Amino acid sequence: MTEYSGYMGKMLMIDLDDGSEKEYPWTDRDRELYIGGKAAASKIMYDNFTGKEDPFSGDNLIIVSTGPVTGTFAPSSNRFDISSLSPLTGLTTSSNCGGDFGFYLKKAGLDALIIRGKSEKPIWIEINEGGVKFHPADELWGLKTGETQTALKKKLAELNGPKGRYGMLCIGPAGENLVRYAAVISGERAGGRGGIGAVFGSKNVKALVSTGSREIKIFNKEKAMEHHKKWTAALKAHPITGSQLPRLGTASLVSSMEMNGQLATRNFSAGRFESFEKVSGEALAEEENITNSGCLSCPIRCTRTVEVDGKKVKGPELETLGLFGANLLNDNLKLVCRWNNELDELGMDSISCAGTIAWAMEANEKGLWDNGLKFGQVDGISQVLEDIAFRRGIGDELAEGSKRLSDKYGGKDFAIQSKGMELSAYEPRRAVGQGLGYAVSNRGGCHLNGGYLVVLEGLGLNIDRQTPKAKAQLCMFMQDFMESISLCGHCLFTSYAVFPGFLISKPNSPISRFVNFIIPHCGWAVGMLDRFPAMACMNMPLIPYTYELKYAVGMKMNIGKFLRIGERSYNVERAVNARFGVSAESDKLPKRLTDVLQDPKDPSSKVPLERMKRIYYRTRGWGADGLPGQSKLKRLGIR
Amino acid sequence: MRVKVKLFGLLRIDSGIKEVELEASTVRELYPLLLAEMRRRDPECSLDEKDLRACVVAVNERRAKPGTKLSPGDVVCLLPPVAGG
Ligand code: SF4
Numbered sequence: 001m002t003e004y005s006g007y008m009g010k011m012l013m014i015d016l017d018d019g020s021e022k023e024y025p026w027t028d029r030d031r032e033l034y035i036g037g038k039a040a041a042s043k044i045m046y047d048n049f050t051g052k053e054d055p056f057s058g059d060n061l062i063i064v065s066t067g068p069v070t071g072t073f074a075p076s077s078n079r080f081d082i083s084s085l086s087p088l089t090g091l092t093t094s095s096n097c098g099g100d101f102g103f104y105l106k107k108a109g110l111d112a113l114i115i116r117g118k119s120e121k122p123i124w125i126e127i128n129e130g131g132v133k134f135h136p137a138d139e140l141w142g143l144k145t146g147e148t149q150t151a152l153k154k155k156l157a158e159l160n161g162p163k164g165r166y167g168m169l170c171i172g173p174a175g176e177n178l179v180r181y182a183a184v185i186s187g188e189r190a191g192g193r194g195g196i197g198a199v200f201g202s203k204n205v206k207a208l209v210s211t212g213s214r215e216i217k218i219f220n221k222e223k224a225m226e227h228h229k230k231w232t233a234a235l236k237a238h239p240i241t242g243s244q245l246p247r248l249g250t251a252s253l254v255s256s257m258e259m260n261g262q263l264a265t266r267n268f269s270a271g272r273f274e275s276f277e278k279v280s281g282e283a284l285a286e287e288e289n290i291t292n293s294g295c296l297s298c299p300i301r302c303t304r305t306v307e308v309d310g311k312k313v314k315g316p317e318l319e320t321l322g323l324f325g326a327n328l329l330n331d332n333l334k335l336v337c338r339w340n341n342e343l344d345e346l347g348m349d350s351i352s353c354a355g356t357i358a359w360a361m362e363a364n365e366k367g368l369w370d371n372g373l374k375f376g377q378v379d380g381i382s383q384v385l386e387d388i389a390f391r392r393g394i395g396d397e398l399a400e401g402s403k404r405l406s407d408k409y410g411g412k413d414f415a416i417q418s419k420g421m422e423l424s425a426y427e428p429r430r431a432v433g434q435g436l437g438y439a440v441s442n443r444g445g446c447h448l449n450g451g452y453l454v455v456l457e458g459l460g461l462n463i464d465r466q467t468p469k470a471k472a473q474l475c476m477f478m479q480d481f482m483e484s485i486s487l488c489g490h491c492l493f494t495s496y497a498v499f500p501g502f503l504i505s506k507p508n509s510p511i512s513r514f515v516n517f518i519i520p521h522c523g524w525a526v527g528m529l530d531r532f533p534a535m536a537c538m539n540m541p542l543i544p545y546t547y548e549l550k551y552a553v554g555m556k557m558n559i560g561k562f563l564r565i566g567e568r569s570y571n572v573e574r575a576v577n578a579r580f581g582v583s584a585e586s587d588k589l590p591k592r593l594t595d596v597l598q599d600p601k602d603p604s605s606k607v608p609l610e611r612m613k614r615i616y617y618r619t620r621g622w623g624a625d626g627l628p629g630q631s632k633l634k635r636l637g638i639r
Numbered sequence: 640m641r642v643k644v645k646l647f648g649l650l651r652i653d654s655g656i657k658e659v660e661l662e663a664s665t666v667r668e669l670y671p672l673l674l675a676e677m678r679r680r681d682p683e684c685s686l687d688e689k690d691l692r693a694c695v696v697a698v699n700e701r702r703a704k705p706g707t708k709l710s711p712g713d714v715v716c717l718l719p720p721v722a723g724g
Contacts, residue, residue: 239720240721243649244648244649244719244721247649247652248648248649248652248721252648252649252721253721255647255648255718256647256648256695256718256720256721259695259697259700259702259716259718272700280647281648282647282648282651282652285652286652459721460720460721462695462720504720505693505719505720506689506693507693507695507720508692508693508705
């Protein structure tokens, strides 16, 4: 039970070993400290993991957690989180997903579902207000994700009548075959990173289905609705969330990245791709895009719809476009659209998959591994994707990811991963703060968990991309801020509207130039704000999230407290990872990015990682070992 | 100087112009010429010079400023500011 609105007041833990279910203890104090989503999941892992668990063992947990605003119809706020121990990194991983499953989990009366143990046979799990039901999934095993969801709809109609509405989360063949970067899919949306799909597979869980009709209470309906209206209007008026994302999607970044030297090309050996225009957001809009779509309750609707084999399907995001385009030296946009669909259907993370294939192409070129893959020769990639998902031929090896492959064959310097997770499409030698983020990110080589500094370094604001100055402080600030946003249930894309529109739309104006100039000189202020959050004990219209917690949830909130929640989340996640052996030594990038200049004539064109790392740890209040000590955890209220 | 001007992002979508050749000796001089070309092709075109001035400019793949001098055959890219991935 809870006194707060927005929450359903119950987390459920099910044990597949004996089919039992019990309520997971979670108090209002926990809600105040961790809010929900990924932070709640990290705390649950902190309370349950010793550091000896194997990702494929029954002791591993799958935690599906919502935020208090999931389903309150705040704009772009229907997200949920899936966390687990990653088969790719051996550490915690999480994926924020925009599908409907989280909404229907709440309608079933749950804020979170925790799954431990292993089923002996393939099953799918139905969650409703009455509890959970286990159904055999032999007929579903082997099906792709689209087929699985269609078959489930049919089965549910037979079981419960034709009128039911459901949220689904399922795996494809890649998850069943324990591909280390297998994804879970909800509708057309993926929980991609870290291989949680393989954890589902290891537990013999093909799908989760939730349904119910419980009311998601809103604390002050009138105020909340008024706030949603204003917020929606602000999102629509902003140049990014109101214009660029709805009209071109994330794919629009390709051209900017190319111009900035930030477009990962030829396995990150360059930042520019001659044929980028053919695989850009503009080409997608002009040649392939039919319409745009979006997650529930989202006014931004950033998703592209394209046609593959006469079927309307979700189009590629920037990461897929960049990594299956420039990074493989491929300029065939139609093929990228096709592969994107195949990846979703097979249930695989496009980032890690593309990063592993790029590594394999270079390993082949350098004579380390004779696998037949070549940059620019991409006709057979569809077959390679299938082979990975079904672990056939070289696909069986590619399913292990680039780190394990480079441990086996050599070529570590060009295995573009951090902590075992492949980097996204941003080449960090032209955005060194993003480079720091990739390295220190708890999840591994993830742009978002790493603080997404590239958005300040040329893809929104335009601060000096090569200076390490203030990047450590900004990285920490952005990590904590983004953490807080997503653990409530909001989409991170709403955060772009926090930057005043004129800074984005008038980058050459004196004020924009001044802001870009001054930010790298303000590291101390960011550090102070983080150390003394009481300095920000106010709310600001530009930051709508604190109002949402106030009006929809009934929780007292200010900016300082909000940032502290993100910091707590980041620290508790780090503390779990410490049990699995993470330390400063783990916060690494491949030598290609730290030791090799992108432009031999420009000595600043590499990531000065060690220098930024030291400041980052100090700013975080961590030891030189890169870990939060007991006193730090205590100060954050982590017990 | 005859230079090739390439447009990207929403600028391209809204104007319908992918690339065009124009005569100018600096980037700044290009703005009114480009706008005139847009209006010539589509009299209803809602873009104005402010939209062009807000763009990030690259000449021969190097970041440039309004005062950057142009040489014959240069390729000038104009890209509206973007974010989000
Ligand atoms: S902005 Fe895009 S990803 Fe975010 S909620 Fe909207 S449609 Fe989903």
